[in-house]
Amino acid sequence: xxxxxxxxxxxxxxxxxxxxxxxxxxxxxxxxxxxxxxxxxxxxxxxxxxxxxxxxxxxxxxxxxxxxxxxxxxxxxxxxxxxxxxxxxxxxxxxxxxxxxxxxxxxxxxxxxxxxxxxxxxxxxxxxxxxxxxxxxxxxxxxxxxxxxxxxxxxxxxxxxxxxxxxxxxxxxxxxxxxxxxxxxxxxxxxxxxxxxxxxxxxxxxxxxxxxxxxxxxxxxxxxxxxxxxxxxxxxxxxxxxxxxxxxxxxxxxxxxxxxxxxxxxxxxxxxxxxxxxxxxxxxxxxxxxxxxxxxxxxxxxxxxxxxxxxxxxxxxxxxxxxxxxxxxxxxxxxxxxxxxxxxxxxxxxxxxxxxxxxxxxxxxxxxxxxxxxxxxxxxxxxxxxxxxxxxxxxxxxxxxxxxxxxxxxxxxxxxxxxxxxxxxxxxxxxxxxxxxxxx
Amino acid sequence: xxxxxxxxxxxxxxxxxxxxxxxxxxxxxxxxxxxxxxxxxxxxxxxxxxxxxxxxxxxxxxxxxxxxxxxxxxxxxxxxxxxxxxxxxxxxxxxxxxxxxxxxxxxxxxxxxxxxxxxxxxxxxxxxxxxxxxxxxxxxxxxxxxxxxxxxxxxxxxxxxxxxxxxxxxxxxxxxxxxxxxxxxxxxxxxxxxxxxxxxxxxxxxxxxxxxxxxxxxxxxxxxxxxxxxxxxxxxxxxxxxxxxxxxxxxxxxxxxxxxxxxxxxxxxxxxxxxxxxxxxxxxxxxxxxxxxxxxxxxxxxxxxxxxxxxxxxxxxxxxxxxxxxxxxxxxxxxxxxxxxxxxxxxxxxxxxxxxxxxxxxxxxxxxxxxxxxxxxxxxxxxxxxxxxxxxxxxxxxxxxxxxxxxxxxxxxxxxxxxxxxxxxxxxxxxxxxxxxxxx
Numbered sequence: 001x002x003x004x005x006x007x008x009x010x011x012x013x014x015x016x017x018x019x020x021x022x023x024x025x026x027x028x029x030x031x032x033x034x035x036x037x038x039x040x041x042x043x044x045x046x047x048x049x050x051x052x053x054x055x056x057x058x059x060x061x062x063x064x065x066x067x068x069x070x071x072x073x074x075x076x077x078x079x080x081x082x083x084x085x086x087x088x089x090x091x092x093x094x095x096x097x098x099x100x101x102x103x104x105x106x107x108x109x110x111x112x113x114x115x116x117x118x119x120x121x122x123x124x125x126x127x128x129x130x131x132x133x134x135x136x137x138x139x140x141x142x143x144x145x146x147x148x149x150x151x152x153x154x155x156x157x158x159x160x161x162x163x164x165x166x167x168x169x170x171x172x173x174x175x176x177x178x179x180x181x182x183x184x185x186x187x188x189x190x191x192x193x194x195x196x197x198x199x200x201x202x203x204x205x206x207x208x209x210x211x212x213x214x215x216x217x218x219x220x221x222x223x224x225x226x227x228x229x230x231x232x233x234x235x236x237x238x239x240x241x242x243x244x245x246x247x248x249x250x251x252x253x254x255x256x257x258x259x260x261x262x263x264x265x266x267x268x269x270x271x272x273x274x275x276x277x278x279x280x281x282x283x284x285x286x287x288x289x290x291x292x293x294x295x296x297x298x299x300x301x302x303x304x305x306x307x308x309x310x311x312x313x314x315x316x317x318x319x320x321x322x323x324x325x326x327x328x329x330x331x332x333x334x335x336x337x338x339x340x341x342x343x344x345x346x347x348x349x350x351x352x353x354x355x356x357x358x359x360x361x362x363x364x365x366x367x368x369x370x371x372x373x374x375x376x377x378x379x380x381x382x383x384x385x386x387x388x389x390x391x392x393x394x395x396x397x398x399x400x401x402x403x404x405x406x407x408x409x410x411x412x413x414x415x416x417x418x419x420x421x422x423x424x425x426x427x428x429x430x431x432x433x434x435x436x437x438x439x440x
Numbered sequence: 441x442x443x444x445x446x447x448x449x450x451x452x453x454x455x456x457x458x459x460x461x462x463x464x465x466x467x468x469x470x471x472x473x474x475x476x477x478x479x480x481x482x483x484x485x486x487x488x489x490x491x492x493x494x495x496x497x498x499x500x501x502x503x504x505x506x507x508x509x510x511x512x513x514x515x516x517x518x519x520x521x522x523x524x525x526x527x528x529x530x531x532x533x534x535x536x537x538x539x540x541x542x543x544x545x546x547x548x549x550x551x552x553x554x555x556x557x558x559x560x561x562x563x564x565x566x567x568x569x570x571x572x573x574x575x576x577x578x579x580x581x582x583x584x585x586x587x588x589x590x591x592x593x594x595x596x597x598x599x600x601x602x603x604x605x606x607x608x609x610x611x612x613x614x615x616x617x618x619x620x621x622x623x624x625x626x627x628x629x630x631x632x633x634x635x636x637x638x639x640x641x642x643x644x645x646x647x648x649x650x651x652x653x654x655x656x657x658x659x660x661x662x663x664x665x666x667x668x669x670x671x672x673x674x675x676x677x678x679x680x681x682x683x684x685x686x687x688x689x690x691x692x693x694x695x696x697x698x699x700x701x702x703x704x705x706x707x708x709x710x711x712x713x714x715x716x717x718x719x720x721x722x723x724x725x726x727x728x729x730x731x732x733x734x735x736x737x738x739x740x741x742x743x744x745x746x747x748x749x750x751x752x753x754x755x756x757x758x759x760x761x762x763x764x765x766x767x768x769x770x771x772x773x774x775x776x777x778x779x780x781x782x783x784x785x786x787x788x789x790x791x792x793x794x795x796x797x798x799x800x801x802x803x804x805x806x807x808x809x810x811x812x813x814x815x816x817x818x819x820x821x822x823x824x825x826x827x828x829x830x831x832x833x834x835x836x837x838x839x840x841x842x843x844x845x846x847x848x849x850x851x852x853x854x855x856x857x858x859x860x861x862x863x864x865x866x867x868x869x870x871x872x873x874x875x876x877x878x879x880x
Contacts, residue, residue, distance in 0.1 A: 041816075055828075055829075055832045055834055056825075056828070057829060057834045057835075057836045059834060059835055059836070060500070060835035060836060060839065061836070062804070062813075062836065062839065062840075063813075063814075063815065064808065064811075064812075064813035064814060064815075067814060080832075084828070084831060084832050085791070085824075085828045085831070085832075089791065089792060089824070089828075092792050093792065093794060093822065093824050093825065094794070094816075097816050098816050098817075098819060099822075099824075099825055099828075100825065101808070101815040101816065101819060101820075101821050101825070102815075102816070103814040103815050103816050351525070351529065352529060352532050352533065354533060354534070364502070368504065368541070371504075372504075373502075373503070373504035374503075374504060374507060374543040375503065375504075375541040375542075375543050376481075376534075376537050376538050376541065376542070376543050377538075379538060379541060380541075381541050382533065382539075384525075384529070384533050384539075385496075385533065385539055385540065385541070388495075388496070388524070388525045388529075388539075389495075389497060391524060391525070392495045392520075392524050392525075394495055394497045394499060395497075395499055395500035395835055395838075395839075396497045396499070396500060396501070396502070398835075399500065399502065399835075400502075
């Protein structure tokens with residue numbers, strides 16, 4: 001019933017002139033779609049993975065090298081750019097594309113999630129959030145109107161609604177997670193932000209936190225704030241505003257939110273609040289429930305997810321866009337993604353290893369010749385050398401592993417796109433064991 | 441007389457099979473020579489500037505991008521590689537070229553200079569130097585034999601003799617220098633290593649330091665140690681050992697040392713001990729005196745120098761090779777070299793500057809299109825964006841300015857090479873005002 005409803009909603013809406021979404025193939029056995037999103041700054045193929053360039057830079061990676069990994073669209077964080085260098089400066093410099101010299105589409109989040117999870121002294125109310133700047137200690141106010149104004153100044157192709165993203169119930173209970181990569185084994189899990197979890201635990205210790213109440217309030221606010229965001233949006237002919245569905249892990253709340261959010265005509269919709277501490281099982285359950293409810297002719301974006309297995313689950317549920325810090329953040333910490341899971345390149349066993357990070361990989365580190373790079377005998381950067389770079393804290397270590405990890409995710413997504421038409425999901429998982437569902 | 445002597449010495453010597461040096465043009469009005477050094481790992485054109493890759497990495501710069509700046513030969517530091525990852529590991533990994541994936545010539549220093557200036561608890565005696573490792577606190581011993589053994593294991597094309605490099609008289613007297621770059625003004629000076637100066641001041645405070653005595657001892661040791669280095673060298677068919685002339689700023693001592701050093705038949709010779717705290721005037725005086733005394737048919741290498749003006753002075757005195765940390769170290773600190781002098785990109789006046797670091801520069805940052813890089817409208821990375829990167833401590837800031845600075849030095853050296861045949865030194869300095877001699 002919900003499915004039918006949202007389809008009707010989709011039918012009566014019109015696309016923004018700044019964004020077109022075309023679907024070229026759909027799965028016969030699941031919700032997966034192969035598509036392309038066209039923006040005023042170029043296109044990206046879907047399902048798409050967006051690297052995260054928090055401060056208008058993918059840490060340590062020149063934009064041209066990011067492009068060469070197969071990345072077509074980047075994400076920047078409004079919260080960070082709001083504080084430094086400020087949206088007025090970015091506008092003066094010609095907008096965020098010109099500012100960071102990225103010749104392709106860019107998406108920004110709304111800043112709300114970071115304002116809640118990163119800032120001290122934050123306070124959410126019905127009108128917005130007030131937080132203390134981690135840069136200069138000043139109090140900063142974000143409202144739906146201000147979040148849109150800031151994103152209108154930054155100038156991304158896709159801007160996200162200002163929502164109220166409550167933490168997961170799980171984040172309030174569990175200890176801060178360790179780094180969750182495991183050498184030689186694939187152990188996908190939610191990419192819990194430890195700072196968000198810490199904020200929730202602080203609230204819980206103070207005894208002020210009622211999770212169910214918080215979810216209900218957040219859901220209602222998210223809908224009201226989206227209406228305000230749309231009214232405030234000044235550049236709909238150039239920038240596409242996406243709405244965000246909240247509702248935690250309560251499927252009824254998700255349905256409630258989708259009905260209201262999808263009733264507001266927008267060029268795309270996102271599923272929020274699933275990368276804030278949930279188990280992979282909960283993520284999958286929420287996404288399988290929510291994605292099909294969203295308008296079928298609009299791109300669907302799952303925010304902040306995730307590991308390969310999470311991505312595959314979500315693609316099969318009908319999601320088209322993803323972002324995650326995993327390839328970049330883990331890369332800077334010497335953790336390299338492979339088809340069999342992550343490996344920790346600081347491990348002493350790699351000290352004399354003359355092999356590439358992953359045999360058969362075509363990234364800059366594993367196959368520099370593919371990029372026209374001259375190396376002795378066309379050899380790869382070895383695990384042994386990369387380990388050395390990390391042990392002596394040379395920047396080139398994080399750079400090489402980040403390049404590898406970005407290429408890993410983009411190769412995986414390209415392979416995902418290649419099987420949507422044929423539905424050879426078994427073959428896909430055979431090539432990417434890391435993406436297999438866990439054994440029961 | 442000294443000139444005649446050394447020329448005779450050169451005539452009776454033979455070149456190493458691992459290195460050939462051909463001179464294609466010489467100046468009619470000064471000592472400058474245009475040449476090429478061929479090694480088993482490729483050639484480099486002289487006069488040549490070598491970037492410094494201390495730990496087998498040019499900090500933050502992929503080897504292919506280093507190559508694209510016009511760099512043809514790199515320097516690695518034996519002291520650092522001795523401590524981490526150790527020469528045995530580098531040998532196991534196929535030698536330093538393969539280890540760092542640099543497809544061109546590499547030169548290593550001997551480790552002596554760093555052992556003296558960086559290590560705590562160091563003690564020089566007639567047989568070598570003992571120092572405490574800054575990595576694990578263990579005591580490490582370097583002798584001429586060990587320095588050569590280590591370099592034989594590392595496998596560079598050119599290896600340096602283990603010398604006794606005393607600090608300058610000036611280093612003992614003056615305070616540690618501030619960062620010596622000046623916004624908008626060219627103020628070349630010696631690239632004093634503040635750690636070396638500090639070590640000297642410690643000795644001076646203890647009242648144990650007699651500079652003249654120290655110079656005399658160092659000079660004699662340097663000659664004796666060179667003989668031991670040559671005897672210890674096991675791979676003369678693959679690696680070329682260069683001798684080093686010491687003698688401080690005392691020209692008679694320099695002559696004394698040259699006579700003895702040049703009497704030992706080697707494929708190249710270096711002038712050491714002039715980047716340890718001297719004034720530009722002292723550097724020029726020593727180099728003008730010493731370079732012409734060295735064998736004319738061997739490459740002459742001025743160690744650790746320097747600013748553009750110092751390089752030009754030395755080229756005109758007959759020097760063929762240089763290394764210096766200035767482009768990389770200053771680049772990491774937001775100081776960009778231009779034809780008119782260094783500019784500090786953290787300066788607030790650049791916040792909204794949409795121009796490149798330097799108009800007309802063809803580096804990766806100023807003219808990314810030259811390298812086939814896609815940017816919006818082929819635009820440069822702007823001063824404003826680069827300032828932002830430094831203000832928020834993004835790695836890409838040091839990367840972009842390092843690339844610019846390396847290209848600046850390589851463009852300068854290419855222009856220097858272009859005028860050796862024509863002797864249009866006036867035109868060169870008109871194009872590079874930063875290289876002009878200071879007004880009297």
